[in-house]
Amino acid sequence: MKVLGLTGGIGMGKSTAAAALRQRGIPVVDTDQLARQVVEPGQPALAEVQRAFGPGIIGADGRLRRDELARLVFSDAAARRTLERILHPRIRELWRAQLAVWRGERRPVAAVVVPLLFEVQAEVECDATICVACSATSQRERLQARGWTVEQIEQRARAQWPIEQKMLHADFVVWTEGDVALATEQLDRILAGL
Numbered sequence: 001m002k003v004l005g006l007t008g009g010i011g012m013g014k015s016t017a018a019a020a021l022r023q024r025g026i027p028v029v030d031t032d033q034l035a036r037q038v039v040e041p042g043q044p045a046l047a048e049v050q051r052a053f054g055p056g057i058i059g060a061d062g063r064l065r066r067d068e069l070a071r072l073v074f075s076d077a078a079a080r081r082t083l084e085r086i087l088h089p090r091i092r093e094l095w096r097a098q099l100a101v102w103r104g105e106r107r108p109v110a111a112v113v114v115p116l117l118f119e120v121q122a123e124v125e126c127d128a129t130i131c132v133a134c135s136a137t138s139q140r141e142r143l144q145a146r147g148w149t150v151e152q153i154e155q156r157a158r159a160q161w162p163i164e165q166k167m168l169h170a171d172f173v174v175w176t177e178g179d180v181a182l183a184t185e186q187l188d189r190i191l192a193g194l
Contacts, residue, residue: 001102001103001109003099003127004128005111005117005123006028006112006114006130007113007132007170008131008132009166011148012163012176013132013134013176014115016180017174017183018030018111020180020183020184020187024188026109027111029094029098029112030113031112034095041062049064049086049087053069057069069083070152074158080159088120095114096125115160116160117166118169119161128171128172129170130170130187131163131169131173132173132174135177136163138176138177139163140153
């Protein structure tokens with residue numbers, strides 16, 4: 001089974017690319033979804049996050065206060081590294097397990113969406129890497145349309161490699177500046193070459 005690693009900056013089209021892969025029959029595991037799973041009430045990671053960041057990080061409903069945690073970790077690199085040490089091994093274990101299931105099903109291709117693919121050296125587990133990218137202006141417009149502040153956008157961008165660096169490390173780049181059809185056409189050309 002060929003494993004595709006899909007990455008890119010926040011708001012640059014990873015979810016759209018993942019949806020296009022699914023429409024083409026390629027199974028996709030998204031580490032952002034796994035990150036939510038591992039901090040559900042009752043999960044060991046949630047208790048560990050609470051120990052690291054204090055009881056105020058958990059709401060009255062027993063759920064993680066994601067906005068509060070984001071506020072803390074994206075303004076403090078040491079706090080972000082602490083959170084990553086708690087979550088990343090668990091997330092990697094889950095996506096590896098999902099890939100193993102698909103290998104057992106003899107799927108020819110599968111994809112894993114990892115926003116920090118290169119930052120966490122997960123590209124070594126992939127047969128090919130695809131970086132989804134757009135201009136900083138388009139990224140900012142997309143995220144502001146979702147209600148993000150300029151400060152939130154800048155904090156998240158600083159927590160990742162610059163998109164230019166990701167593009168240089170990727171085997172393929174899908175430029176998402178145009179419409180969705182143009183991006184999926186690029187993706188189709190990549191898949192045809194594999």
